[in-house]
Amino acid sequence: MKKKNNPDNSISIVLPVYNEEENIALQYKNITDNLDGAKLKYEIIFVDDGSIDRSVAILNEIARKDRRVKIVQFRRNFGQTAAMAAGIDHSSGDIIIFMDSDLQNDAGDIARMVDKIHEGYDVVSGWRKDRKDKLISRKIPSRMANWLISRVSGVPLHDLGCSLKAYRGEVLRQVKLYGEMHRFIPVHASWVGARIAEIPVQHHARRFGKSKYGIKRTFKVILDLITVKFMGSFSTKPIYVFGGAGLVLFGLSAVSGVAVIIMKFTHGLSMNRNPLLIFTVLLILMSFMFIMLGILAEILIRIYHESQDKTPYTVKALVNLKKTR
Ligand code: UDP
Ligand code: MG
Secondary structure, eight states: OOOOOOGGGSEEEEEEESSOTTTHHHHHHHHHHHHHHHTOOEEEEEEEOSOOSSHHHHHHHHHHHOTTEEEEEOSSOOOHHHHHHHHHHTOOOSEEEEOOSSSSSOGGGHHHHHHHHHTTOSEEEEEOTTOOSOIIIIIHHHHHHHHHHHHHHOOOOSOTTOOOEEEEHHHHTTOOOOTTGGGGHHHHHHHTTOOEEEEEOOOOOOOSSOOSOOTHHHHHHHHHHHHHHIIIIITTOHHHHHHHHHHHHHHHHHHHHHHHHHHHHHHOOOGGGOHHHHHHHHHHHHHHHHHHHHHHHHHHHHHHHHHTTOOSSOOSOOSSOOOOO
């Protein structure tokens, strides 16, 4: 997958496309107008995520005239995250930049992001300070989600949902993407040791076509956050989480069991008439289940790490040494 040091492709711009027929040509123009002026070497990778409108025909037409434009066409709609992953897989740039193809992001911000990367940052995240979306269904839920995510993950960003982001290729290519997790790439990157910067970017209202998401997305983001947090903080030691809960429950069951015995001798309350007995048994069962879950998770996590050749560390550079894997 490594095709580095190709001077013609120092920047790869990746744009997922799902039924954006009115937008693509304008977005292409937006990119070339801004980047040709900035004298940056770049390629543009459009990933068609199973569009059923004229998007693909328009893309093919653009790519026929401009060899810097590349197209990955999916067989069906796999979602924005999958489209971004395919873009990464087919990119050759040292810097990878994501943006939407619906004209909401502006290529005028790209040069500043590239400068930030050259300053030494690995991730530059766009912040739609003046966001042009609906207040109730978009901006407010997004604000809350961003607040929660930065609290839980410890990565202080204002706008994870902003598509316009720049990454140093070597950092991004280490991150595997699942489900709808692209919003969490900066979190993953930060956990493997990336330096992160945030810059305010422009945002425009959608002029053509429809948004592909609704309010449902907020709930998915919360569930993704739980997964990400678990994978990030506990995935190398799940027994501490599950086993810890198991031990606490076991302790509670012991307390409750002792209470049952004491009540029998002090109040003469028959043990099998005491509802606390059921509680005790329930807690013991649950504590064993949790510990077993922890052990199962430990086995799974070993398979996960070993099958993917994952190391428990990430290396920035090696001196007088070759990469071993
Ligand atoms: N998109 C995609 N696959 C999908 C949904 C969206 O490739 O299943 C693309 C879409 O064409 C756009 C970007 O992802 O370029 C962001 O989508 P959208 O503009 O609908 O999201 P919003 O800006 O409303 O959050
Ligand atoms: Mg949009």
